[in-house]
């Protein structure tokens with residue numbers, strides 16, 4: 534079998550046309566136009582369900598965490614209330630607008646605004662007003678923290694800016710939500726969190742984690758040889774699947790990968806351990822409940838490295854043999870983005886596992902730096918207006934799919950129209 538024939542047997546071809554997408558160059562305007570960004574803000578980010586975290590961040594009644602959703606210009610607090618309900622609120626005081634909860638996270642039965650000490654129960658209801666007698670007919674029922682529409686899917690907490698969302702989360706996620714439900718999300722109680730502010734449009738960031746075409750060139754010394762091989766030197770994907778605006782991308786892994794002779798630490802960390810065909814934080818042993826889920830490695834390919842599952846627009850979940858991690862891309866302005874990445878690794882129980890995880894963390898940090906240092910240069914290039922379009926190959930189908938659906942949302946009169954065309 535020659536190399537191209539073997540590659541054809543491994544990777545699905547014509548992903549772009551099969552998805553019903555065009556094949557021409559795509560416009561640079563969505564990456565650099567302030568007007569387009571404003572339409573994204575109003576039409577996409579204020580109408581779509583957005584993930585703000587996982588339920589493990591609010592493990593007990595009263596647990597909370599705060600965040601700023603820059604694209605809404607809104608500070609929020611997400612609480613597990615005393616009634617055991619996960620609920621997000623505007624973190625804004627109804628008295629005169631001060632921010633009520635200042636801590637990043639914690640546990641409380643009540644929150645007190647430190648400006649004039651108005652107090653709220655953790656379900657948002659107003660509890661007390663100092664010197665209430667000096668006010669004029671305050672409607673205390675209307676002066677609780679203002680709730681934000683909140684729903685939970687598979688442990689992921691989603692919020693929606695619409696007071697009454699046009700569609701619920703289940704309908705929004707559609708087939709994607711059904712397909713990825715029931716996964717045994719491993720090691721969610723431990724996480725390794727990265728955050729960075731970058732001078733790039735949110736889609737430039739998302740694009741950097743949406744294709745593997747760049748892997749042999751950007752990551753030659755880190756994962757170049759695990760995501761590519763002689764039979765697949767350009768790291769073509771195994772497959773891509775699409776459900777409305779959501780999607781899944783299965784990437785190639787080199788099953789013959791072995792650490793180089795001089796990589797002593799890597800050899801020691803992975804000696805006699807099956808971590809799948811790429812470096813992992815955990816062994817695949819004990820992961821069968823997770824790995825046997827039909828949505829993971831859907832082709833059951835021996836060349837599988839990981840799946841990138843994207844809950845449009847901002848949640849990327851990467852499912853690999855050793856566990857999962859996620860990225861979220863929070864737009865701040867047309868050319869500034871806050872990027873969050875979270876990795877879940879088991880608590881080590883032996884020295885060997887410690888070593889394996891140390892190596893994993895060091896390697897991941899290196900890879901992420903390789904990925905994001907490129908993004909600001911890319912943004913500057915796009916803004917230079919040397920070109921009005923960019924060229925996308927078949928392996929960059931996820932980028933094209935994302936642009937297609939962003940454009941649909943920014944132009945659609947309703948969420949139903951955006952979802953169903």
Ligand code: FES
Nearest residue numbers: 626628629646649
């Ligand atoms: S602004 Fe919060 S108590 Fe006055």
Ligand SMILES: [Fe+2]
Nearest residue numbers: 741748751904
């Ligand atoms: Fe990369």
